[in-house]
Amino acid sequence: MTDQLMTIREMCDAFDVTARTLRFYEQKELISPIREGQKRLYTRKDRGRLKLILRGKRFGFSLEEIRQLLDLYSLGDGQTTQYLRTYEIAQKHLADLEARRDELNDVISDLKEQLQWGEQRLSQINEKDVSA
Amino acid sequence: MTDQLMTIREMCDAFDVTARTLRFYEQKELISPIREGQKRLYTRKDRGRLKLILRGKRFGFSLEEIRQLLDLYSLGDGQTTQYLRTYEIAQKHLADLEARRDELNDVISDLKEQLQWGEQRLSQINEKDVSA
DNA sequence: AGTGGTATTGACGCAAACGTAAAGGAACGT
DNA sequence: ACGTTCCTTTACGTTTGCGTCAATACCACT
Numbered sequence: 001m002t003d004q005l006m007t008i009r010e011m012c013d014a015f016d017v018t019a020r021t022l023r024f025y026e027q028k029e030l031i032s033p034i035r036e037g038q039k040r041l042y043t044r045k046d047r048g049r050l051k052l053i054l055r056g057k058r059f060g061f062s063l064e065e066i067r068q069l070l071d072l073y074s075l076g077d078g079q080t081t082q083y084l085r086t087y088e089i090a091q092k093h094l095a096d097l098e099a100r101r102d103e104l105n106d107v108i109s110d111l112k113e114q115l116q117w118g119e120q121r122l123s124q125i126n127e128k129d130v131s132a
Numbered sequence: 133m134t135d136q137l138m139t140i141r142e143m144c145d146a147f148d149v150t151a152r153t154l155r156f157y158e159q160k161e162l163i164s165p166i167r168e169g170q171k172r173l174y175t176r177k178d179r180g181r182l183k184l185i186l187r188g189k190r191f192g193f194s195l196e197e198i199r200q201l202l203d204l205y206s207l208g209d210g211q212t213t214q215y216l217r218t219y220e221i222a223q224k225h226l227a228d229l230e231a232r233r234d235e236l237n238d239v240i241s242d243l244k245e246q247l248q249w250g251e252q253r254l255s256q257i258n259e260k261d262v263s264a
Numbered sequence: 265a266g267t268g269g270t271a272t273t274g275a276c277g278c279a280a281a282c283g284t285a286a287a288g289g290a291a292c293g294t
Numbered sequence: 295a296c297g298t299t300c301c302t303t304t305a306c307g308t309t310t311g312c313g314t315c316a317a318t319a320c321c322a323c324t
Binding site: 058061073087098104119 | 189190193219223233
Binding site for chain 3: 150152153156160169170171194195196
Protein backbone atom coordinates (compact mmCIF):
# COMPACT_ATOMS: atom_id res chain seq x y z
CA MET A 1 0.00 0.00 0.00
CA THR A 2 0.89 3.63 -0.09
CA ASP A 3 -0.07 3.77 3.57
CA GLN A 4 3.58 3.99 4.43
CA LEU A 5 4.28 5.94 7.57
CA MET A 6 6.94 8.58 7.17
CA THR A 7 9.22 10.28 9.66
CA ILE A 8 9.47 14.02 9.84
CA ARG A 9 12.74 13.97 7.96
CA GLU A 10 11.31 11.92 5.13
CA MET A 11 8.45 14.38 4.90
CA CYS A 12 10.87 17.27 4.73
CA ASP A 13 12.74 15.68 1.87
CA ALA A 14 9.60 14.64 0.05
CA PHE A 15 7.86 18.01 0.21
CA ASP A 16 10.81 20.34 0.53
CA VAL A 17 9.73 21.91 3.78
CA THR A 18 11.49 22.21 7.13
CA ALA A 19 10.62 20.29 10.27
CA ARG A 20 9.74 23.60 11.88
CA THR A 21 7.14 24.14 9.21
CA LEU A 22 5.55 20.73 9.78
CA ARG A 23 5.38 21.30 13.53
CA PHE A 24 3.97 24.73 12.93
CA TYR A 25 1.21 23.35 10.71
CA GLU A 26 0.48 20.75 13.35
CA GLN A 27 0.23 23.41 16.03
CA LYS A 28 -2.23 25.25 13.79
CA GLU A 29 -4.20 22.01 13.48
CA LEU A 30 -3.66 21.65 9.76
CA ILE A 31 -2.15 18.19 10.09
CA SER A 32 -2.17 15.68 12.94
CA PRO A 33 0.45 12.94 12.63
CA ILE A 34 0.48 9.84 14.81
CA ARG A 35 2.66 9.80 17.88
CA GLU A 36 4.87 6.82 18.46
CA GLY A 37 6.40 7.70 21.78
CA GLN A 38 7.94 11.07 21.17
CA LYS A 39 8.23 10.87 17.43
CA ARG A 40 5.76 11.92 14.82
CA LEU A 41 4.69 9.56 12.07
CA TYR A 42 2.92 10.93 9.02
CA THR A 43 0.23 8.96 7.24
CA ARG A 44 -1.01 9.08 3.67
CA LYS A 45 -3.77 11.36 4.88
CA ASP A 46 -1.24 13.79 6.33
CA ARG A 47 0.61 13.83 3.05
CA GLY A 48 -2.60 14.59 1.20
CA ARG A 49 -3.35 17.48 3.49
CA LEU A 50 0.15 18.85 3.27
CA LYS A 51 -0.08 18.76 -0.50
CA LEU A 52 -3.24 20.83 -0.35
CA ILE A 53 -1.66 23.23 2.12
CA LEU A 54 1.28 23.90 -0.16
CA ARG A 55 -1.05 24.33 -3.10
CA GLY A 56 -3.16 26.78 -1.19
CA LYS A 57 -0.14 28.81 -0.27
CA ARG A 58 0.90 29.06 -3.88
CA PHE A 59 -2.45 30.65 -4.60
CA GLY A 60 -2.21 33.24 -1.88
CA PHE A 61 -4.49 31.67 0.71
CA SER A 62 -3.67 32.24 4.36
CA LEU A 63 -3.17 29.20 6.55
CA GLU A 64 -6.44 29.96 8.27
CA GLU A 65 -8.30 29.97 4.95
CA ILE A 66 -6.56 26.76 4.00
CA ARG A 67 -7.69 25.15 7.23
CA GLN A 68 -11.28 25.84 6.26
CA LEU A 69 -10.72 24.40 2.81
CA LEU A 70 -9.13 21.31 4.30
CA ASP A 71 -12.21 20.70 6.38
CA LEU A 72 -14.14 20.43 3.16
CA TYR A 73 -12.14 17.40 2.15
CA SER A 74 -12.20 15.75 5.51
CA LEU A 75 -15.83 14.76 5.63
CA GLY A 76 -17.21 11.47 4.42
CA ASP A 77 -17.06 10.16 7.96
CA GLY A 78 -18.78 12.70 10.17
CA GLN A 79 -22.45 13.50 10.26
CA THR A 80 -24.06 15.10 7.26
CA THR A 81 -25.88 17.53 9.50
CA GLN A 82 -23.44 20.29 8.77
CA TYR A 83 -22.87 19.18 5.25
CA LEU A 84 -25.34 21.50 3.61
CA ARG A 85 -23.55 24.53 4.94
CA THR A 86 -20.21 23.09 3.96
CA TYR A 87 -21.63 22.38 0.54
CA GLU A 88 -22.61 25.97 0.03
CA ILE A 89 -19.23 27.19 1.17
CA ALA A 90 -17.61 24.82 -1.24
CA GLN A 91 -19.74 26.14 -4.08
CA LYS A 92 -18.58 29.64 -3.31
CA HIS A 93 -14.99 28.50 -3.20
CA LEU A 94 -15.40 26.79 -6.53
CA ALA A 95 -16.78 29.93 -8.11
CA ASP A 96 -13.90 31.85 -6.59
CA LEU A 97 -11.37 29.44 -8.00
CA GLU A 98 -12.89 29.57 -11.45
CA ALA A 99 -12.84 33.35 -11.37
CA ARG A 100 -9.21 33.18 -10.39
CA ARG A 101 -8.41 30.90 -13.25
CA ASP A 102 -10.11 33.23 -15.69
CA GLU A 103 -8.25 36.19 -14.30
CA LEU A 104 -5.04 34.23 -14.46
CA ASN A 105 -5.68 33.53 -18.11
CA ASP A 106 -6.12 37.24 -18.71
CA VAL A 107 -2.85 37.98 -16.95
CA ILE A 108 -1.10 35.36 -19.04
CA SER A 109 -2.47 36.86 -22.25
CA ASP A 110 -1.36 40.32 -21.21
CA LEU A 111 2.11 39.16 -20.32
CA LYS A 112 2.44 37.29 -23.59
CA GLU A 113 1.51 40.41 -25.49
CA GLN A 114 4.11 42.40 -23.62
CA LEU A 115 6.74 39.81 -24.37
CA GLN A 116 5.94 39.78 -28.06
CA TRP A 117 6.13 43.54 -28.11
CA GLY A 118 9.51 43.25 -26.44
CA GLU A 119 10.68 40.67 -28.91
CA GLN A 120 9.95 43.02 -31.76
CA ARG A 121 11.94 45.78 -30.13
CA LEU A 122 14.81 43.38 -29.63
CA SER A 123 14.82 42.24 -33.23
CA GLN A 124 14.79 45.86 -34.39
CA ILE A 125 17.84 46.55 -32.27
CA ASN A 126 19.56 43.50 -33.65
CA GLU A 127 18.92 44.69 -37.20
CA LYS A 128 20.51 48.01 -36.32
CA ASP A 129 23.53 46.24 -34.87
CA VAL A 130 23.91 44.19 -38.03
CA SER A 131 23.51 47.11 -40.40
CA ALA A 132 25.95 49.28 -38.47
CA MET B 133 -10.44 61.16 -21.38
CA THR B 134 -9.99 58.68 -18.59
CA ASP B 135 -6.91 60.59 -17.55
CA GLN B 136 -8.82 61.88 -14.59
CA LEU B 137 -6.66 62.61 -11.59
CA MET B 138 -7.94 61.05 -8.41
CA THR B 139 -7.39 61.90 -4.78
CA ILE B 140 -6.25 59.33 -2.30
CA ARG B 141 -9.77 58.99 -0.95
CA GLU B 142 -11.23 58.37 -4.37
CA MET B 143 -8.60 55.71 -4.92
CA CYS B 144 -9.47 54.06 -1.64
CA ASP B 145 -13.12 53.89 -2.56
CA ALA B 146 -12.44 52.74 -6.11
CA PHE B 147 -10.06 49.93 -5.21
CA ASP B 148 -11.16 49.13 -1.69
CA VAL B 149 -7.81 49.75 -0.05
CA THR B 150 -6.78 52.06 2.79
CA ALA B 151 -4.78 55.26 2.42
CA ARG B 152 -2.07 53.64 4.48
CA THR B 153 -1.80 50.91 1.88
CA LEU B 154 -1.43 53.40 -0.96
CA ARG B 155 1.28 55.32 0.87
CA PHE B 156 2.97 52.07 1.73
CA TYR B 157 3.04 51.01 -1.91
CA GLU B 158 4.42 54.40 -2.82
CA GLN B 159 7.16 54.07 -0.24
CA LYS B 160 8.02 50.71 -1.77
CA GLU B 161 8.15 52.43 -5.18
CA LEU B 162 5.29 50.47 -6.63
CA ILE B 163 3.34 53.59 -7.53
CA SER B 164 4.37 57.23 -7.79
CA PRO B 165 1.49 59.68 -7.80
CA ILE B 166 1.88 63.35 -8.69
CA ARG B 167 2.36 65.84 -5.89
CA GLU B 168 0.23 68.95 -5.94
CA GLY B 169 1.60 70.77 -2.95
CA GLN B 170 1.19 68.26 -0.18
CA LYS B 171 -1.49 66.16 -1.72
CA ARG B 172 -1.12 63.11 -3.88
CA LEU B 173 -2.88 62.85 -7.20
CA TYR B 174 -3.19 59.51 -8.90
CA THR B 175 -3.09 59.18 -12.68
CA ARG B 176 -4.47 56.55 -15.00
CA LYS B 177 -1.04 54.94 -14.97
CA ASP B 178 -1.12 54.70 -11.19
CA ARG B 179 -4.49 53.05 -11.36
CA GLY B 180 -3.22 50.54 -13.88
CA ARG B 181 -0.29 49.68 -11.66
CA LEU B 182 -2.46 49.37 -8.58
CA LYS B 183 -4.75 47.02 -10.43
CA LEU B 184 -1.79 44.81 -11.26
CA ILE B 185 -0.55 44.97 -7.69
CA LEU B 186 -3.85 43.78 -6.31
CA ARG B 187 -4.01 41.05 -8.92
CA GLY B 188 -0.53 39.90 -8.03
CA LYS B 189 -1.41 39.74 -4.38
CA ARG B 190 -4.41 37.57 -5.11
CA PHE B 191 -2.04 35.06 -6.68
CA GLY B 192 0.36 34.98 -3.80
CA PHE B 193 3.14 37.16 -5.16
CA SER B 194 5.11 39.25 -2.71
CA LEU B 195 5.24 42.99 -3.23
CA GLU B 196 8.87 42.67 -4.24
CA GLU B 197 8.01 40.15 -6.93
CA ILE B 198 5.19 42.36 -8.08
CA ARG B 199 7.57 45.28 -8.37
CA GLN B 200 9.66 43.28 -10.82
CA LEU B 201 6.60 42.40 -12.84
CA LEU B 202 5.51 46.03 -12.89
CA ASP B 203 8.86 47.03 -14.31
CA LEU B 204 8.05 44.85 -17.29
CA TYR B 205 5.11 46.98 -18.16
CA SER B 206 6.84 50.29 -17.61
CA LEU B 207 9.45 50.17 -20.31
CA GLY B 208 9.09 51.68 -23.71
CA ASP B 209 10.84 54.77 -22.48
CA GLY B 210 14.02 53.75 -20.70
CA GLN B 211 17.06 52.15 -22.20
CA THR B 212 16.83 48.61 -23.49
CA THR B 213 20.20 47.78 -22.00
CA GLN B 214 18.67 45.92 -19.10
CA TYR B 215 15.81 44.60 -21.11
CA LEU B 216 17.31 41.24 -21.91
CA ARG B 217 17.53 40.33 -18.26
CA THR B 218 14.03 41.60 -17.67
CA TYR B 219 12.87 39.55 -20.61
CA GLU B 220 14.29 36.38 -19.14
CA ILE B 221 12.68 37.08 -15.81
CA ALA B 222 9.39 37.62 -17.56
CA GLN B 223 9.69 34.31 -19.36
CA LYS B 224 10.16 32.57 -16.05
CA HIS B 225 7.17 34.36 -14.60
CA LEU B 226 5.09 33.38 -17.57
CA ALA B 227 6.02 29.73 -17.22
CA ASP B 228 5.21 30.00 -13.54
CA LEU B 229 1.83 31.52 -14.25
CA GLU B 230 0.94 28.86 -16.77
CA ALA B 231 1.92 26.14 -14.34
CA ARG B 232 -0.28 27.80 -11.76
CA ARG B 233 -3.20 27.90 -14.12
CA ASP B 234 -2.80 24.21 -14.91
CA GLU B 235 -2.61 23.37 -11.24
CA LEU B 236 -5.63 25.54 -10.59
CA ASN B 237 -7.54 23.61 -13.20
CA ASP B 238 -6.65 20.39 -11.42
CA VAL B 239 -7.83 21.78 -8.13
CA ILE B 240 -11.10 22.85 -9.73
CA SER B 241 -11.63 19.38 -11.16
CA ASP B 242 -10.96 17.80 -7.79
CA LEU B 243 -13.35 20.11 -6.02
CA LYS B 244 -16.05 19.47 -8.60
CA GLU B 245 -15.68 15.75 -8.06
CA GLN B 246 -16.02 16.22 -4.32
CA LEU B 247 -19.13 18.27 -4.81
CA GLN B 248 -20.74 15.71 -7.09
CA TRP B 249 -19.98 13.02 -4.58
CA GLY B 250 -21.64 15.19 -1.96
CA GLU B 251 -24.67 15.76 -4.15
CA GLN B 252 -25.22 12.03 -4.46
CA ARG B 253 -25.08 11.60 -0.71
CA LEU B 254 -27.58 14.40 -0.31
CA SER B 255 -30.02 12.90 -2.79
CA GLN B 256 -29.80 9.55 -1.04
CA ILE B 257 -30.67 11.18 2.23
CA ASN B 258 -33.59 12.96 0.63
CA GLU B 259 -34.93 9.65 -0.69
CA LYS B 260 -34.79 8.21 2.78
CA ASP B 261 -36.64 11.20 4.16
CA VAL B 262 -39.34 10.82 1.56
CA SER B 263 -39.77 7.09 2.07
CA ALA B 264 -39.87 7.40 5.83
C1' DA C 265 30.06 4.91 29.59
C1' DG C 266 30.71 7.85 25.80
C1' DT C 267 29.70 9.55 21.06
C1' DG C 268 26.80 10.61 17.26
C1' DG C 269 22.55 11.16 14.97
C1' DT C 270 17.82 12.43 15.02
C1' DA C 271 13.55 14.31 17.50
C1' DT C 272 11.19 17.11 20.74
C1' DT C 273 9.57 21.22 23.24
C1' DG C 274 10.04 25.91 24.41
C1' DA C 275 11.46 30.47 23.48
C1' DC C 276 13.04 34.31 21.15
C1' DG C 277 13.76 36.59 16.56
C1' DC C 278 12.42 38.47 12.20
C1' DA C 279 10.67 40.20 7.67
C1' DA C 280 6.44 41.39 5.23
C1' DA C 281 2.37 44.08 5.00
C1' DC C 282 0.04 46.78 6.73
C1' DG C 283 -2.92 49.06 11.30
C1' DT C 284 -3.16 52.72 14.32
C1' DA C 285 -2.52 56.63 16.89
C1' DA C 286 -0.17 61.37 17.36
C1' DA C 287 0.68 65.83 15.75
C1' DG C 288 0.35 69.08 12.43
C1' DG C 289 -0.58 71.73 7.63
C1' DA C 290 -4.01 73.44 4.11
C1' DA C 291 -8.42 74.59 2.42
C1' DC C 292 -13.24 75.36 3.23
C1' DG C 293 -17.47 77.32 5.03
C1' DT C 294 -19.62 80.40 8.63
C1' DA D 295 -11.17 83.79 13.80
C1' DC D 296 -12.92 79.21 14.40
C1' DG D 297 -14.21 74.62 13.66
C1' DT D 298 -14.38 70.86 10.43
C1' DT D 299 -12.62 68.01 7.06
C1' DC D 300 -9.10 66.03 4.44
C1' DC D 301 -4.50 65.24 3.88
C1' DT D 302 0.32 64.81 5.52
C1' DT D 303 4.55 62.66 8.02
C1' DT D 304 6.49 60.07 11.83
C1' DA D 305 6.57 56.25 14.40
C1' DC D 306 5.40 52.48 17.11
C1' DG D 307 2.23 48.19 17.16
C1' DT D 308 0.40 43.82 15.19
C1' DT D 309 -0.26 39.54 12.66
C1' DT D 310 1.40 35.87 9.80
C1' DG D 311 4.69 32.34 8.83
C1' DC D 312 8.06 30.58 9.77
C1' DG D 313 13.90 30.66 11.23
C1' DT D 314 17.00 29.84 14.77
C1' DC D 315 18.99 28.66 18.90
C1' DA D 316 19.00 26.05 23.47
C1' DA D 317 18.19 22.36 26.37
C1' DT D 318 16.64 17.78 26.59
C1' DA D 319 15.51 12.93 25.27
C1' DC D 320 15.77 8.61 22.70
C1' DC D 321 18.29 5.24 20.14
C1' DA D 322 22.24 2.88 18.05
C1' DC D 323 26.96 1.84 18.06
C1' DT D 324 31.47 0.90 19.92
